Amino acid sequence: MRASSIRFLSVAVAAAMAAAGAAAVTATEARADITVSPDRVFRDAAGREITLRGFNVSGSTKLYENGLLPFRSTADAAKSAQAMRDLTGANAVRFLISWEGVQPAPDRIDYAYLDRAVAQIRAFTDRGIRVLLDYHQDLYSSHLFNSGSWYTGDGAPKWVIDAGGYPKESCGICIMWGQNMQTNTAVRKAAYDFWRNRVLTTPAGAIGVQDAYLSQTKATMAYLKQKLPQPAFENIVGLDPFNEPFDGGLDGKSGLDWEKTYLMPFYQRVRTAMDQAGWTAKPTFAEPLVFWNTGFFEQGGMTTVGQLGARMVFNTHYYDGARMTLDPSAASDGTYDAAMNEIRQRATDLGTAPLVSEFGNKMSDDRTPWMVRAMYQAMDYGVAGKSWWNAPASGGTVLSALQWHWDVYNGRHHELMNGNPGKVQTEGDGWNDEDHSVVSTDEAGSVALRLDRRVLDRLYPSAVNGETLAFAFEDLARSGYGGAGQQKAWLTVPTSMPQLASLVQDRQYGILVWRSAGTNAPTELHLPNSFAPAGTAVVSDMGTLGGVPASGPIAATAETGSATAKRLQITAPDNGVHFALVVNTATGARPTDAQLAAARTALATWLGQKFPTS
Known part of the structure; x- marks a missing residue:
C-alpha cells in the first residue's frame, strides 16, 4: 500500500x-444469534443488519446411500464447509434433515441419526456459518413409489405410508417430477391426509399423522439445543419446518384458502413446538404454497393469513418455471427484478423479513450462468443495472438467499432408486435426474466449483x-x-x-x-x-x-x-x-x-x- x-x-x-x-x-x-427487527430485516446481537448468503446442504439428504443426511461423514462435512467458506465467503447454509431419518418407527426417535446431524452441523457453525435447519420433503415420501417408477420422493417414513393404505402411484405423462404433486393420486392423498391430521393405525397405536410429525420435530429441536455448544446453537437461525408445502387437494377452494385453513395453523403449531423446545428466540421460516411465484400455477402467497410478525419469516423459493420448460430465451440485466420485488413486497405486507431459501437452475443448461447471475443481481437490488445509478433507493432490500445446492458427491453417487438394484443413480445429484449442484469433488479429492466463481463469490x-x-x-x-x-x-x-x-x-x-x-x-x-x-x-x-x-x-x-x-x-x-x-x-x-x-x-x-x- x-x-x-x-x-x-x-x-x-x-x-x-x-x-x-x-x-x-x-x-x-x-454472539451469532439473529432476530427479525421491527424494520423487517435480520439483525444480530450487536444490532447490525444481516444478509444471509450461502447454499443448501444438500440434496444428498434425499438419498439412502448417505444415511438421509447431507454428508457420509463428519470429515466430508468439514471439508465441504471449509471449501464453501474459502471459495464463496458463504455465511449461511440450509441444512437438510429427514423425518424418516429422525423417526423410523412411530414410537422411536433415532438419536444416533441426530448425533450424526449434530456433528455435521458443527462443521459449519465452528466456521462461523449460520445454519437454517430444514425438514425436507419432496412428493411426501419415497415409500409411495414402486421399484420401477420413473420418480421418487423423500420425507415421510415407511410406517406412515404403510398405515395410510395409499393407491398405486402413477404420474401419467409427466415432463418434470414436480407434476406428481398435481397428477399422482397416491402423492396427493398422502399430503391431503397430513394437512388434515388423519388418524393412522400404527404398531404403536392410533396417532394423528401431523401430531406425530410435530412430536418428533419438537424432540429434534430439544435434542439439538442440548447437544450443541452454546456458540453453535446461537448459529442456528431457525427452523424451516416443511419444504415446499403442497396441498394434496383444495376441496374446491383456492390456494389462498388452503394456506389460511391448513398451512398457517400448522405453522402456528410448529411455533408452539419451537417455544416448548427452547427455540423461542428463533424464527419459524414459513414457506407459502409451493406453486407461488414460479411462473405457472400462481396460487397462494399468504395474502390472506394476516401478519406473520417477527416470530416468522416469509421463506420462499424461486425457480424460473418458464425457462425451465418452454421459454428458450436467455437471462440478462434486470430479468428477475419483478419476481424478487414481489418477494420483497410480500414480506413487507406480512410484516416480516424475507428469505429466498432455494433458487438456481440445472447445470446442463447453457443459459444457467447468466440466469443465476441475474437472480443474484435481482436479490442484490430490484432495478435493472442500467437504471440503478439514477434510482438507487428503488433497489429495495438486499435479499438473503441460499442457492440450491452444494453437493460434494455430485456425479459420484451410487443410489438404488426406490431400492431397485437395476436402477442405480450415479450422475448429477443422484435424484430424479437433477443436476443443480454448483460443486463437485475432483480426482484429487478437492471440492471444485462448477459455475463461474464470479457468479458465486460475491461482494x-x-x-x-x-x-x-x-x-x-x-x-x-x-x-x-x-x-x-x-x-x-x-x-x-x-x-x-x-x-x-x-x-x-x-x-x-x-x-x-x-x-x-x-x-x-x-x-x-x-x-x-x-x-x-x-x-x-x-x-x-x-x-x-x-x-x-x-x-x-x-x-x-x-x-x-x-x-x-x-x-x-x-x-x-x-x-x-x-x-x-x-x-x-x-x-x-x-x-x-x-x-x-x-x-x-x-x-x-x-x-x-x-x-x-x-
Whole structure:
C-alpha cells in the first residue's frame, strides 16, 4: 500500500476508530444469534443488519446411500464447509434433515441419526456459518413409489405410508417430477391426509399423522439445543419446518384458502413446538404454497393469513418455471427484478423479513450462468443495472438467499432408486435426474466449483451497522462455463459521472450506502477472492484507499473460519449517512490518488442528489 493511499483521515481519528473497531469485532462475534427487527430485516446481537448468503446442504439428504443426511461423514462435512467458506465467503447454509431419518418407527426417535446431524452441523457453525435447519420433503415420501417408477420422493417414513393404505402411484405423462404433486393420486392423498391430521393405525397405536410429525420435530429441536455448544446453537437461525408445502387437494377452494385453513395453523403449531423446545428466540421460516411465484400455477402467497410478525419469516423459493420448460430465451440485466420485488413486497405486507431459501437452475443448461447471475443481481437490488445509478433507493432490500445446492458427491453417487438394484443413480445429484449442484469433488479429492466463481463469490453486505439505503454489485461474470462466453457489464455508470465511469470501466465493483447506527460495531462486506486487498480501491465519504490495510477504520480481515477469504470492515465515526465504493483494480492501470479523489467528489454529489433527506 502506498504511503499516500489514505486521505482525508487524521492519524488521531484513524487510530481511535481502529481501536474501537478491533474491540467491536470481538464483541459482535461473541454472539451469532439473529432476530427479525421491527424494520423487517435480520439483525444480530450487536444490532447490525444481516444478509444471509450461502447454499443448501444438500440434496444428498434425499438419498439412502448417505444415511438421509447431507454428508457420509463428519470429515466430508468439514471439508465441504471449509471449501464453501474459502471459495464463496458463504455465511449461511440450509441444512437438510429427514423425518424418516429422525423417526423410523412411530414410537422411536433415532438419536444416533441426530448425533450424526449434530456433528455435521458443527462443521459449519465452528466456521462461523449460520445454519437454517430444514425438514425436507419432496412428493411426501419415497415409500409411495414402486421399484420401477420413473420418480421418487423423500420425507415421510415407511410406517406412515404403510398405515395410510395409499393407491398405486402413477404420474401419467409427466415432463418434470414436480407434476406428481398435481397428477399422482397416491402423492396427493398422502399430503391431503397430513394437512388434515388423519388418524393412522400404527404398531404403536392410533396417532394423528401431523401430531406425530410435530412430536418428533419438537424432540429434534430439544435434542439439538442440548447437544450443541452454546456458540453453535446461537448459529442456528431457525427452523424451516416443511419444504415446499403442497396441498394434496383444495376441496374446491383456492390456494389462498388452503394456506389460511391448513398451512398457517400448522405453522402456528410448529411455533408452539419451537417455544416448548427452547427455540423461542428463533424464527419459524414459513414457506407459502409451493406453486407461488414460479411462473405457472400462481396460487397462494399468504395474502390472506394476516401478519406473520417477527416470530416468522416469509421463506420462499424461486425457480424460473418458464425457462425451465418452454421459454428458450436467455437471462440478462434486470430479468428477475419483478419476481424478487414481489418477494420483497410480500414480506413487507406480512410484516416480516424475507428469505429466498432455494433458487438456481440445472447445470446442463447453457443459459444457467447468466440466469443465476441475474437472480443474484435481482436479490442484490430490484432495478435493472442500467437504471440503478439514477434510482438507487428503488433497489429495495438486499435479499438473503441460499442457492440450491452444494453437493460434494455430485456425479459420484451410487443410489438404488426406490431400492431397485437395476436402477442405480450415479450422475448429477443422484435424484430424479437433477443436476443443480454448483460443486463437485475432483480426482484429487478437492471440492471444485462448477459455475463461474464470479457468479458465486460475491461482494455482499454481510453486516451493516445501521440501515442499508442502497447496494449494488457488478460481478462481470461470463455467460458460459469455465470462463467461456461473453463478458458484459450490467451495472453501468451514466455518462454524467465520467470520473466514476472511468474508474470502474471493465472492473468488478460494488457500492453500499447506509445510515450508521453510531455504535462501534463495524459494517462488513464479504470481499470476493478476486478483490485482493492490495488491489482493491475503496472510495468513501471517510476517505479513499488505493489498497486496503489489515487494520484501521477501513480494513480487510479474515472471514471467520477461513485463512483465505476476506471481509471489508468499515467503522463509521457517527450515525450519519455513509457510502463506500469498492473496486477491484487488479486489472488496468492502477488508479491515482487524484482519480480516487475525483470519484469521491462525484459520489458525494450523487449522494446529495439521490438521498436528499439523508
